[in-house]
Amino acid sequence: MEKLKSYFVDKKQQVVVFSSTAIALYGYDQGMMSLINTNQDYLKTMGIAEEDPQVGVIVSVYYLGCAVGAVIFSYLADKYGRKPALFGCLATASLGNLIMFVSGLGYSQGALTVMYLGRIVMGLGVGGVDSVVPVYSSELASDDSRGKALAQEFQSNIFGLNMAFAINLALTVSLGKTNEWAWRIPIIAMQIYPVGLLAIFERLPESPRWFIFHERHDDAAASLKYIMGEEEGKKKLDELQENAKQESGKSIGYSDMFNPKHPMFHPTLITIMGQVNQALTGYGAVSVYGPQIFELLGYDVQLSEFLTQGNFISYFILMTFAWLLVDAVGRRTVLLGGSGALVTCFLLLTLFGGLAQKSGELGIPRQAVAIPGIVSLFLATGAFGIGWLATIWLIPTEIFPTTARAQGTAVSVIIWGLANFAVTLLTPILFNNLAYWLFLVFAITNTFAGVWTYFYQPETGGRTFEENQEFFDEARKEGSWRVGRVREGEFRKLPYPKPDGEEGETQPLLARVRDQM
Template sequence: MVIGALLQCTSYDLAQFIVGRLVTGFGESAAAKNVSSRLTTAGNGMNTSTVPTWQSECCKSNRRGQMVMIEGAMITCGITISYWIDYGLLFTDPSEVAWRFPLAFQIFFALIILAFVMFLPESPRWLVLKGREDEAREVLAALVGDGADPTFLQTEFTSIKATVLEMAKGSFKDMFTMNEDRHFHRTVLAYVNQMFQQISGINLITYYIPVVLEEQLGMSLENSRLIAACNGTEYFLASWVAVFTIEKFGRRTLMLFGAAGMSISMAILAGTASAKTDSANIACAVFLFVFNTFFAIGWLGMTWLYPAEIVPLKIRAPANALATSSNWIFNFMVVMITPVAFRNIGYQTYIIFAVINAFIFPVVYFFYPETAYRSLEEMDRIFRKTTSVFNVVKKAKEEPHMYGKNGELLRQLSDVEDDAVRRASILEHHGGKDHDSSDGNTSTTEKVEVA
């Protein structure tokens, strides 16, 4: 991302890009900017496909939702900053600063990430996958915190290790298989979840709100940029509602709430945009804010959380990468078709998105199971008990929770006999005697077998 931003903000011509002369020029080359933009986008794509996975694997089940929702809030923080920079630099145009500074400003945040990322631990699941079990135990203990119950740590480690060993042979093609773990079913849920976020119509507003305010509502250039910046600020504030409600109300409730609210908002936008009166224009501007509020609460951070929770470790990396590609593909599609739609069908564009959001509601209700307070291993167990796409929601409701709302252990793995036997068999097959002779810890296999 740093390289891509540097290439953009210092672009002069294609030759400069080839030789790597990252210095400020006095002109701009479309070719150079295009290549550098692709580099920045590649870096951003890698971040968006890996960060939610890492967070989901490092957070306890009762805090995972909040952590990922904070990531979503930071997305809106960036959008807000970009709107205010756009408004401020409006007064410097025409000037190279008007386009070079916003591109260069990206570097500031990328450098913050680079400064801290080396101090972050690898996830315990990845460490077990690589055979670094002692490190995995240390990281797990650090993540749980001081005074962690040894039984809790042992149970958690056993669950993680058994799952990792069982799923270590996964490959890209496994995403498209329907074995007992229902890989394809879960991949589709993750992919469609990301797609729903984009086809809701959020980027009609995020990308084009200044154009909507100026061309459809008749605002001046300056006022349209100012209202857009205020819209972004409200968007950022609304995103924090999800941070504090995601664990209380669960994933399904917020997604349903968001879809219903967005559908109603788009319908009202269609009605007000068609009226073309002063009062209707005011209402239209207000509901641009209202739509963002519903989206921020129900869908902004959800698509970075839910796919990482729903897919098993065996296919987590390729499945999350595929799901993330869905997000960017449909982002591109919406951004490209919106201007064309406005030119040809005008206010009816909002009707299309109202119908899409109305369709999202029943799909979520009937096909998306609740993942709140579930460990990643618990979701595996739920899908193993699922016989079709139509009963996974019911199975998720029926399956007892292993962890409480405060992260406390509610039951031992051995409380579920077939699961305990299966895990013990897996560990024994892989030589699961992982005890440390120096401290006399019980082996993982023996721990599971104890009733």
């Protein structure tokens, strides 16, 4: 009861709830289009066939909108504040969703063009959400709970995905695949997220860090008092002012971030490779084309859709371990554990997929290999959620100084958008040509992602933003980006205080997990 009460009085908790709901909007879109793409009335209204490449282009063009929206709204977040940028993101996403809903409503000519426009506009807004929310959330979270806050937000992302797929599935079953409202209702139902968030928007605090770095010290003091109370707020204000002095005069642009000679190039490349490696896990294909994977294992269309829903529910539940572990064992550990589990699961899926396809020739009961295949896919989904979903969005918020944090997160969204654009276009082609061998490709790409993470990804948890900057300073002095060579491998591990508050041995794992609950 006390925890429930804290959500209504604790401003940090309110920020987590707001941010979680905003991220759920992004998840909702992921689940929204999967069954709409097979609705016959939708295809007829758009004037395209189910096998038309434009079905995939309509889905993927959204990700290009996300990439552009990340740049626009990260700029607005730096210039005008995190809150005004968030307002713009939500309003834009709401407008794009409304445009999608009215495409072909009472008319047919030009419906496809309107749908494309809606997808792009909604992408602009959601891309802004994806770039600004992690920055806003991390700047208001404590140094030892940033991971938990963002992982909880991304668990809401999976709630949004579940909600969209469930609405789609219920309407498809009850109304059929030829009914207009079976695809229009799931689209307009998304309005609950941006409209609801805009309704409570004014109660949220602005980021004190943003105020400090725009020399609005009185506003920063008022914001900190609102969030933390007078005494703690004053202490935090002094700390932020001192940090601002150290970073003053260091205006950073995108050209600096992509300049190999600039100090920001190193964290920028880590951000880029994080999103590239997340794409290489292959889970983008699993989330978008889950029903086709179950069909590959030998199930009919409707049962495959129900199994996909079951997989998403399992995904949501297992995400609980993400926020329990990310601050308890560290970013590197959950990433590496996720890669190892994904490699194992995809190797098993290659085996079970091949046996399912040849079960008749080999005299093996199909269920004998299909059921282990289902278990492997469920476990792969959970491993991705625990290890790779939230963590890759968290790291950019921890490795850039305040003057480049919004741009760094925008770069992360841009790479995510481009990678997902490629995945949603290429996956159907790869499925058609490789069938179950696609899982072997994903096992190999996950191995690469894990190896790169082991050698080059520093541990950013349990440290202040300023302490994480020390890694990059030391790497330049050392002349190496290998984590094991920087300060004798200090950044391979998560720092923990002893019970008496001194730096030293780590706490027992169960104690650390308990502290996160």
